[in-house]
Amino acid sequence: MILLDSRDRRPIYEQIIDKLSDLMMRGILTKDSPLPSVRSLAADLSINPNTVQRAYMELERSGYIYSIKAKGSFVADITPLKEKEEDRLYEEMRTLAERAAGLGIPKEDFLEKAGRCYDETEKKGERV
Amino acid sequence: MILLDSRDRRPIYEQIIDKLSDLMMRGILTKDSPLPSVRSLAADLSINPNTVQRAYMELERSGYIYSIKAKGSFVADITPLKEKEEDRLYEEMRTLAERAAGLGIPKEDFLEKAGRCYDETEKKGERV
Amino acid sequence: MILLDSRDRRPIYEQIIDKLSDLMMRGILTKDSPLPSVRSLAADLSINPNTVQRAYMELERSGYIYSIKAKGSFVADITPLKEKEEDRLYEEMRTLAERAAGLGIPKEDFLEKAGRCYDETEKKGERV
Amino acid sequence: MILLDSRDRRPIYEQIIDKLSDLMMRGILTKDSPLPSVRSLAADLSINPNTVQRAYMELERSGYIYSIKAKGSFVADITPLKEKEEDRLYEEMRTLAERAAGLGIPKEDFLEKAGRCYDETEKKGERV
DNA sequence: GTGGTCTAGACCACA
DNA sequence: GTGGTCTAGACCACA
Numbered sequence: 001m002i003l004l005d006s007r008d009r010r011p012i013y014e015q016i017i018d019k020l021s022d023l024m025m026r027g028i029l030t031k032d033s034p035l036p037s038v039r040s041l042a043a044d045l046s047i048n049p050n051t052v053q054r055a056y057m058e059l060e061r062s063g064y065i066y067s068i069k070a071k072g073s074f075v076a077d078i079t080p081l082k083e084k085e086e087d088r089l090y091e092e093m094r095t096l097a098e099r100a101a102g103l104g105i106p107k108e109d110f111l112e113k114a115g116r117c118y119d120e121t122e123k124k125g126e127r128v
Numbered sequence: 129m130i131l132l133d134s135r136d137r138r139p140i141y142e143q144i145i146d147k148l149s150d151l152m153m154r155g156i157l158t159k160d161s162p163l164p165s166v167r168s169l170a171a172d173l174s175i176n177p178n179t180v181q182r183a184y185m186e187l188e189r190s191g192y193i194y195s196i197k198a199k200g201s202f203v204a205d206i207t208p209l210k211e212k213e214e215d216r217l218y219e220e221m222r223t224l225a226e227r228a229a230g231l232g233i234p235k236e237d238f239l240e241k242a243g244r245c246y247d248e249t250e251k252k253g254e255r256v
Numbered sequence: 257m258i259l260l261d262s263r264d265r266r267p268i269y270e271q272i273i274d275k276l277s278d279l280m281m282r283g284i285l286t287k288d289s290p291l292p293s294v295r296s297l298a299a300d301l302s303i304n305p306n307t308v309q310r311a312y313m314e315l316e317r318s319g320y321i322y323s324i325k326a327k328g329s330f331v332a333d334i335t336p337l338k339e340k341e342e343d344r345l346y347e348e349m350r351t352l353a354e355r356a357a358g359l360g361i362p363k364e365d366f367l368e369k370a371g372r373c374y375d376e377t378e379k380k381g382e383r384v
Numbered sequence: 385m386i387l388l389d390s391r392d393r394r395p396i397y398e399q400i401i402d403k404l405s406d407l408m409m410r411g412i413l414t415k416d417s418p419l420p421s422v423r424s425l426a427a428d429l430s431i432n433p434n435t436v437q438r439a440y441m442e443l444e445r446s447g448y449i450y451s452i453k454a455k456g457s458f459v460a461d462i463t464p465l466k467e468k469e470e471d472r473l474y475e476e477m478r479t480l481a482e483r484a485a486g487l488g489i490p491k492e493d494f495l496e497k498a499g500r501c502y503d504e505t506e507k508k509g510e511r512v
Numbered sequence: 513g514t515g516g517t518c519t520a521g522a523c524c525a526c527a
Numbered sequence: 528g529t530g531g532t533c534t535a536g537a538c539c540a541c542a
Contacts, residue, residue: 102153176535329530369477
């Protein structure tokens with residue numbers, strides 16, 4: 001399901017949080033679908049179950065997942081989280097557009113570059 | 129030429145730097161065109177010449193203007209500064225596109241939003 | 257701590273910058289040790305605090321010192337500045353050696369002169 | 385005798401001056417030895433005789449060579465020029481030593497580096 | 513006239 | 528107390 005990057009300097013639990021929340025944000029993990037159990041994910045990644053437990057705990061606190069005792073962890077309804085993130089993103093887009101206009105970059109160039117940046121991302125995504 | 133905002137909490141000299149560098153970045157003040165003299169700008173803004181002097185000093189240090197003693201201050205060739213700013217901007221565009229793709233926002237929506245943000249900026253610019 | 261030279265035609269703030277940066281380059285003022293406060297140094301040198309402020313401002317910009325509001329100014333970690341200066345010095349040494357070789361000065365003479373120059377410096381340093 | 389570097393951006397006559405004065409400074413061209421005639425050097429380098437003429441004119445003005453009508457150009461007694469150049473060189477060595485001492489570079493390191501710079505020059509000279 | 517340096521002295525936020 | 532900002536006003540060298 002997910003892969004750890006040993007060159008990544010961040011703590012492992014943070015990498016897990018990022019990878020899982022990304023899968024949920026992308027809609028690959030959908031609402032109410034079950035996450036792997038703490039023990040099985042720990043075994044898959046060859047890490048300590050406590051590390052997975054910590055990642056799950058923080059994901060629950062942030063509203064990404066919910067846990068039911070003796071049943072497991074499941075993807076929560078993350079539409080509010082998605083909307084917040086989208087708002088933040090468009091807010092930054094706005095300041096970017098302002099700076100671009102300030103630099104005298106015409107609209108066509110701005111959009112052309114935006115498109116190219118998006119395409120680059122897709123290629124990158126395929127590799128992952 | 130420029131207006132100060134009394135509600136702005138930043139130091140006056142910083143406001144002057146921002147306004148003038150913006151005019152140069154936008155191409156409104158072009159290469160080698162003369163800036164108002166330290167004294168005349170101070171009189172226009174009803175502030176102390178020392179404050180203008182400080183702004184000009186820092187603008188010169190950053191490469192925006194050049195000053196010739198007993199002649200005045202002039203807009204420098206800011207193409208390298210513009211290029212640096214463009215690079216920074218596109219770098220941020222790239223991370224933005226990545227996050228958008230991560231959120232499952234399709235390319236059309238991303239570009240549509242980028243275009244709308246750019247248009248909003250233009251209206252804002254007209255008011256200034 | 258430092259002395260001003262009234263015969264020196266350079267601006268006072270520049271003299272202060274030179275003297276202090278020299279003390280730091282020599283390792284006499286070490287990392288994180290406090291500099292005299294703007295007001296106390298101004299009083300010591302019988303000059304205006306603004307002049308000291310300007311010197312400190314430029315020293316901070318160049319990476320020699322860091323200032324904490326309401327606490328004081330302190331010597332920064334200047335190892336990168338030292339390395340840059342050493343690189344510049346050895347670069348000039350190289351062109352000097354080339355010119356010496358071009359003049360037919362043998363290596364022994366070149367080194368003998370280098371040593372004598374270094375010794376003269378030491379005597380000068382003792383007087384300071 | 386000498387080679388021009390087409391990548392060198394300086395005017396050709398300046399390159400000729402540099403090469404010839406260098407040969408004289410190095411003692412490869414000795415006092416009273418004849419220089420190639422303007423026409424023959426121009427032919428050798430496939431350039432216009434006027435260009436060589438200009439180089440010789442300036443070399444004579446600087447005291448490097450003397451010309452006798454209908455006989456040719458000859459290397460002058462350049463000991464005074466050598467001495468001046470040596471003085472300049474040692475003057476710069478002195479300021480270099482001061483800066484090195486200021487940086488806390490010990491005498492051994494300074495001399496070691498001076499020696500290495502000299503050696504590098506020799507290798508470079510061999511290639512020329 | 514111009515930019516640049518400096519003094520004298522005020523006020524601010526902060527520790 | 529500290530650094531930082533700002534005003535008012537002086538003087539300098541230079542074109």
